[in-house]
Amino acid sequence: MAAPRFFVATGLAPGQVGATIPLHESAAHHATRVLRLAAGAALTLFDGTGGEYAVTLVHFDRRGATVRVEAYLPIDRESPLAVTLAQGIAANDAMDYAIRKATELGVTSIQPLVTARSAPLPPGERGDRRLAHWRGVAIAACEQSGRNRVPEVRPAQVVTQWLDAWTGSGIVFVPDAERSLAALAQPPAPLALLIGPEGGLDERELRAARARHFHPVQLGPRVLRTETAAVAALAVLQSRWGDGR
DSSP, X not given: OOOOEEEOSSSOOXXXXXXXXXXXXXXXXXXXXXXXXXXXXXXEEEOSBSOEEEEEEEEEETTEXXXXXXXXXXXXXXXXXXXXXXXXXOOHHHHHHHHHHHHHTTOSEEEEEEOTTSOOOOOHHHHHHHHHHHHHHHHHHHHHHTOSBOOEEOOOEEHHHHHHHOOSEEEEEOTTOSSBGGGOOOOOSSEEEEEOOTTOOOHHXXXXXXXXTEEEEBOSSSOOOHHHHXXXXXXXXXXXXXXXX
């Protein structure tokens, strides 16, 4: 059985091999209170910048836990295909699902987009908490999937403003497009995959995407939910040009 994996934002470095260090509070709680691991258990830590650390749980009590760093392993499980998922903001569960599965499928970054039909994004502090939550979803997906680099979840932008600033190539998912994603030649990197929210992008937004030379494509004759479209499209992209071949 693979060692449980935990994200640790700070405090890791290859030079720490052999050292005993404190385990971050949230990781300590999950390891000892949720998983009920005993002293001597093997864990894997990563900080999101690449590579991972094999550690052993040395001691824990009510005040926290300590681990011994056994080895630094320069392992990356990143796809050679760099894709930004530009996702119209969907309702809570759907947005979480899209971010979680996109992370598992190797997306490089995630750009939440405010569109004419997107779910509302609260202003101010509530919006900041929503962004922090999405970043936590991506971290948890990395812990589960074995990724050692956490995809950046960027602050939300209005779709037309984001399109004006995007300098790479792009694909936009349109259910009634004439061409399928499977028939598209590989666009140059960096690549963005633009997915509308529930209800899709409106005509003005689609015109803006086409003006930026985004390729309209469809994924078959059925209308997919926004979170399904993101997952299906990323799976096709990875199977054609990434590490899913």
